[in-house]
Amino acid sequence: MVVDSAKTPAPTVAKPVVRTNAPSVPEMRPSMVDALMAAPTVYEISNLDVFYGAYKAVRGVNMTIRKNQITAFIGPSGCGKTTVLRCLNRMNDLIPGARIEGSVMYHGVDLYAPDVSATEVRRRIGMVFQKPNPFPKSIYDNIAYGPRINGISDKRRLDEIVEKSLRSAALWDEVKDRLKSSALGMSGGQQQRLCIARTIAVEPEVVLMDEPCSALDPIATARVEDLMRELKEKYTIVIVTHNMQQAARTSDCTAFYTAELDKAGQRFGQLVEFDITAKIFSNPSDIRTENYITGRFG
């Protein structure tokens, strides 16, 4: 599962080193590996290049994302994690001049085929953003917004969906008495869980999370992580994070990205290594991954 080496410089062989601050990870057993590899494929990304105008920001990404797993993207700033994530539900379409080459297959369908509607894609593939972004509406209306888009207007149905989504996001008990008050009056951690509840209210197949905990304190972060572990029973989750411990704690597979300079001196992001989380954090194949997770770089 090492990345296509034609696109990336040949990795130096990693020598065993004594790690001082590497995150603790569960021991990797062969049975676990088999179970992870047996899960059905959701995304098949091949030779993905992402352009912003003439600038080729991310180059040559190949990876497979599997069902009911948490896949983490780690790496330093500017390495293309978020850019790749936003290709997975075509959010990059909103940025003028953004386009891709290569393919992103979702359950065998090319997401960037000409007859694919970005709106339909996003109905199935939800996204939680780095900064909590609740609508300036009531808590209830925030959750009900997505179902209403899908044509659900029956009051009782909406009530059920709102309660169910808030319960799944572990927020119901905190807000059940003030559903009609503005979502902007909530704390940051509550707002982020509200955004997660809003995303799962439309029952997506995949939830993409772009550094969902970067604006949260450790307690709120722990809650969101617990939530992710529960949600993966039903959904496939892809999370971008700067926090290696978070990737190690929560994810099944991890993709490590870096930023490199090309011959023209232009900075671009690339995927270095993609593997089972336990392997990435205990025995990475690439020296750059090793350096990053041991804290020698980044």
Added chain:
Amino acid sequence: MQELVRALDLRPRRTWRGTKNMIMTVLLGGSVVVVAVPLVLVMVSVFAKGGSILFAHFPKFLTADIPPTRVAGPGMGPAIVGTLMITGMATLIAVPLGVMGAIYLHEYGGQSKFARLVRFMAMVMTGVPSIVMGLFIYVVWTLNFKLQGFGGALALACLMLPIVINASEQMLKLVPHSLREASYALGATKARTVLTIVLPAASSGIVSGSLLAVARAAGETAPLLFTIGATRVLNTSLFHGDDTALSARIFENAKEAVANAQERGWGAALALVLLTFTLTVIARVITAFATRRK
């Protein structure tokens, strides 16, 4: 030990920096006074000269027909009704068009050539003298349909349109991009996002911007001079016969060398000031109310 501790003296020191601070404070305070003087004088003279007739004949001054120029006595009813109707019609034309135009410019047009041209024209039009708007409507409308209130409304609408477009576009710009992304990420279409997320978020600013445009239009005289004609009796139709407005009455009465007329002119001026003041206060209250909720 003693000499290691600096003498503890916390009193302000006399320094050049302190002197500069004082000079600038005096200069800035002085300019505030200079700016405020004409404003205060205008308000004082309007209240002093218009107040006598307006408050002496309250509320008859606001309802009665306008007497002939040389006759003393109250009456601005037709002008107040005219101002409200003409400005109201102008608002009905300009605000929906302006807001829809701004939505096109900001949400759909973006940086396309057409959008940039429209944006540039709107900017230029804000600087066009209002009398030019009046002449334009005189040529394209009044010459074909006779003098009537609706012509005045059209001229005022031309004047308001660029103000509404510019103000609304600024307000749409202030809506955070993250809200749009949140909506798109739930599978909303662009139209739905604009209607249910962007517009409500920008509505308070759009409303107050539009009300300021209304207040501005209510006080305009030049666009009405060739378009609405003149009358001293109530005309409740915008489409039949001559109409009148407060600003036009101020102009008519002030140019007469008759004390009775001039007094009525001052009364009309005060009525207009109070009207626009009310509109501005409403605009502020709406803005304050909406920003408090955020």
